[in-house]
Amino acid sequence: MGNRADFYTNYFYIKKHSGVCFHLLINGWGGTLKPYDEEVIKKLDIIAVKIRRHVIEMLYRAKSGHPGGSLSAVDAIVALYFHHMNDNPKKPEDPDRDRFILSKGHAAPTLYAVLAECGYFDVKELKRLREINSILQGHPVSFHIPGVEASTGSLGHGLSFANGIALAGKADKKKYNVYVMLGDGETDEGQIWEAAAVASHYRLDNLTALLDRNFLQIDGNTEDVLRLESVYDRWSSFGWHVREIDGHDIDQILDALQMADDHKNQPTMIILNTVKGKGVSFMENNVDFHGVPPNEMEYKLAMSEFDMLLRKLEEAS
Amino acid sequence: MSKEMVNPRNAYGETLVELGKKHSNLVVLDADLSKSTKTIMFAKKYPERFFEMGIAEANMISAAAGLASCGKIPFVSTFAVFATGRVYDQIRMDVAYSNANVKIFATHGGISVGKDGASHQMIEDLALMRVLPNMTVFAPSDATQTKKIVQLMAETKGPMYARVGRADAPLIYKTEDLKDMKIGRGLTVKDGDDISIIACGTMVNHVLDAREKLLKDGISARIIDMHTIKPIDTDLIIKCAKETGAILTAEEHSVIGGLGSAVAEILAEKGLTCRFKRLGVNDIFCESGAPADLFEKYKLNAKHIVKTTSALLEQ
Numbered sequence: 056m057g058n059r060a061d062f063y064t065n066y067f068y069i070k071k072h073s074g075v076c077f078h079l080l081i082n083g084w085g086g087t088l089k090p091y092d093e094e095v096i097k098k099l100d101i102i103a104v105k106i107r108r109h110v111i112e113m114l115y116r117a118k119s120g121h122p123g124g125s126l127s128a129v130d131a132i133v134a135l136y137f138h139h140m141n142d143n144p145k146k147p148e149d150p151d152r153d154r155f156i157l158s159k160g161h162a163a164p165t166l167y168a169v170l171a172e173c174g175y176f177d178v179k180e181l182k183r184l185r186e187i188n189s190i191l192q193g194h195p196v197s198f199h200i201p202g203v204e205a206s207t208g209s210l211g212h213g214l215s216f217a218n219g220i221a222l223a224g225k226a227d228k229k230k231y232n233v234y235v236m237l238g239d240g241e242t243d244e245g246q247i248w249e250a251a252a253v254a255s256h257y258r259l260d261n262l263t264a265l266l267d268r269n270f271l272q273i274d275g276n277t278e279d280v281l282r283l284e285s286v287y288d289r290w291s292s293f294g295w296h297v298r299e300i301d302g303h304d305i306d307q308i309l310d311a312l313q314m315a316d317d318h319k320n321q322p323t324m325i326i327l328n329t330v331k332g333k334g335v336s337f338m339e340n341n342v343d344f345h346g347v348p349p350n351e352m353e354y355k356l357a358m359s360e361f362d363m364l365l366r367k368l369e370e371a372s
Numbered sequence: 373m374s375k376e377m378v379n380p381r382n383a384y385g386e387t388l389v390e391l392g393k394k395h396s397n398l399v400v401l402d403a404d405l406s407k408s409t410k411t412i413m414f415a416k417k418y419p420e421r422f423f424e425m426g427i428a429e430a431n432m433i434s435a436a437a438g439l440a441s442c443g444k445i446p447f448v449s450t451f452a453v454f455a456t457g458r459v460y461d462q463i464r465m466d467v468a469y470s471n472a473n474v475k476i477f478a479t480h481g482g483i484s485v486g487k488d489g490a491s492h493q494m495i496e497d498l499a500l501m502r503v504l505p506n507m508t509v510f511a512p513s514d515a516t517q518t519k520k521i522v523q524l525m526a527e528t529k530g531p532m533y534a535r536v537g538r539a540d541a542p543l544i545y546k547t548e549d550l551k552d553m554k555i556g557r558g559l560t561v562k563d564g565d566d567i568s569i570i571a572c573g574t575m576v577n578h579v580l581d582a583r584e585k586l587l588k589d590g591i592s593a594r595i596i597d598m599h600t601i602k603p604i605d606t607d608l609i610i611k612c613a614k615e616t617g618a619i620l621t622a623e624e625h626s627v628i629g630g631l632g633s634a635v636a637e638i639l640a641e642k643g644l645t646c647r648f649k650r651l652g653v654n655d656i657f658c659e660s661g662a663p664a665d666l667f668e669k670y671k672l673n674a675k676h677i678v679k680t681t682s683a684l685l686e687q
Contacts, residue, residue: 150443197441197470204441206470209461215431216466219438219446222423226399227442246462249428253435256426 158213211244240272255294302327385410499629
């Protein structure tokens, strides 16, 4: 299964490594062209593996949840919280903070693991995901999880919520930015396009959306369920500044985020070409792991893969 | 009782402008209906705090929640039918569940919208909003009360919904009458011993007219203006049941889920034996027509309130 997704994965692999990128040729690089410090990238890569480890542990323990879309979202969220965003876990209500909205709320484990590792709440809480009396609800809730900005889980709301934050920022002449992650399947929702139009109309250049383009949603490949391509052209025609990058390459993510912040008069959409289930061999591009947690054997296997990867990364640094 | 006619929508627009001066964090959103909802008054005075969101109500509600998360007091307006049913999920997640300080003020509620027909006659909004945890629900009865309720909404934290009708309405109150009005505390507009008629919104005027007619038949009706549907004034309902032994509810809304249901729930749970009847739209979609003709056909005018009251008291 997942042949179609494999095709696209290979397509983007080729695109990335051949140095030929259609949109790059058309639109130019426009990035900083200054490679990020290798140490920074390595540090973030290691954190990303640790977050993936948390995610699988949490889902295994909870015996429910969504591994595939949580794993594909990890690298961008790590880049945001551990490097790019201006936020302070000790001051979660700071009016000048940058905000992150996880519109694809089912990737909650990733957000929770990142928030805990950043210090928004105790890492021990992660063990109680989806349990009774836990602060960690199945999907993000804004009013009682420190660091969570918006209650999500019903798809299609997050970009609109981010619009509100961006409008407030403009009205108050604040310098903060708001970042929102959307699932690719999520953009089937009509509300996304209402929000896309409004963000563009108000020239919300303090708003950056990141699309977790993993090509899979519950019923199958996004192009079979409800065709999304050309994603680039869709967002571009809505008046957005669009970048398309490898969503697992921290260097590219950081560069795209900086470029989005610098871009004026338009909101930016960063299309993250990702792999659903990224980081666990048997979950990658496997839609069966959209909403099914690992069993004991799968859990152990995943842990050993993470251990191996961590060792490799740590040796290299 | 003064019979001066004032449109509650105008009262809303004017109050927004007044509150805008007092609260620099008050913002207003509309979905291409600002001329009808009267938010245009605010837009003209404070263009930098008015957001035209286009005919895209779902985005408008969620964006209002985003604004509220940044300390704004967003008032969101459109017709009742688009302000609730169309965006139920956005209100549920981003406003009610998140306990966001968003104020939804809907106009054109009920069947008195008239000739636009059932597509625009919202008769389920009070039910939809009442069922949401955290939500406060209002139906102001005249322009003076509209002003008071808009002030209370701006100055009280939490998710709130209010609806007014499209038409001009006779003034019931002077400003000083409502000086001490509180959220969740119904108003006894007229006293009476034989029956309590508990009404909300546009129906308060109709039941006041009916009261005059009933007096001629020797029936003294107590009139309660239940401007807050949720939280409902339980004490007042119990008091009415005990003192008058009969209750009629009246609302420009389906008989299911709104004011009548809220009162019935209290009566049943408190084990109060009391003659009881709900007057409203009887689980049916209405049609195009002049408001007065609709009120006659669907039995909501003073004449029918009198008939229903007499029949209830004869039971």
